[in-house]
Amino acid sequence: GEDVEQSLFLSVREGDSSVINCTYTDSSSTYLYWYKQEPGAGLQLLTYIFSNMDMKQDQRLTVLLNKKDKHLSLRIADTQTGDSAIYFCAVGGITGKLIFGQGTTLQVKP
Amino acid sequence: SAVISQKPSRDICQRGTSLTIQCQVDSQVTMMFWYRQQPGQSLTLIATANQGSEATYESGFVIDKFPISRPNLTFSTLTVSNMSPEDSSIYLCSVPGQIQETQYFGPGTRLLVL
Numbered sequence: 001g002e003d004v005e006q007s008l009f010l011s012v013r014e015g016d017s018s019v020i021n022c023t024y025t026d027s028s029s030t031y032l033y034w035y036k037q038e039p040g041a042g043l044q045l046l047t048y049i050f051s052n053m054d055m056k057q058d059q060r061l062t063v064l065l066n067k068k069d070k071h072l073s074l075r076i077a078d079t080q081t082g083d084s085a086i087y088f089c090a091v092g093g094i095t096g097k098l099i100f101g102q103g104t105t106l107q108v109k110p
Numbered sequence: 111s112a113v114i115s116q117k118p119s120r121d122i123c124q125r126g127t128s129l130t131i132q133c134q135v136d137s138q139v140t141m142m143f144w145y146r147q148q149p150g151q152s153l154t155l156i157a158t159a160n161q162g163s164e165a166t167y168e169s170g171f172v173i174d175k176f177p178i179s180r181p182n183l184t185f186s187t188l189t190v191s192n193m194s195p196e197d198s199s200i201y202l203c204s205v206p207g208q209i210q211e212t213q214y215f216g217p218g219t220r221l222l223v224l
Contacts, residue, residue, distance in 0.1 A: 030211075031211045042202065098143075
């Protein structure tokens, strides 16, 4: 079945860039998402990218997609302590169903 | 973005009982999705709820355990039946946004079964 893999933990210093990586197996995935979950909160849609795009930038967030390698990354520029959270990669198609990765815990040290 | 509310936000229940979780959306949507997030885990799709038809369940989830209602295009309920401690999870509903490719989640219902 479809699988989405993420590294579990990333620690960075405030002001540095963070890069969270994700790999997936389903080549028919049409939409790829990044969600943020803060402690005790729900999922916040951060950004998404179509499978026919290579890159998408939205303020401090940059998403890169390597479709050949089925690799997705989220770069957060100038990481702040408020960015500390769990980041989930998810992939989906026209059915609307999403397959989630395990989540990457981002720790931002002051 | 869609505005989604869920009730209750959290609950503590005794084993063997059932809990019904409500999901309300501020716009009409064809599809609604129910996910489960077990402690420290990722999200797993339970079922897809379509208005006017029976829900479609994913592998490992059955209607007797997780009955779903979808009476209209803005509302759905998920019941967790005959609960056991293994059902302790966050249950989230999700809907597509006005832009088809977006997907938004409710705040979740945190369930603890003792």
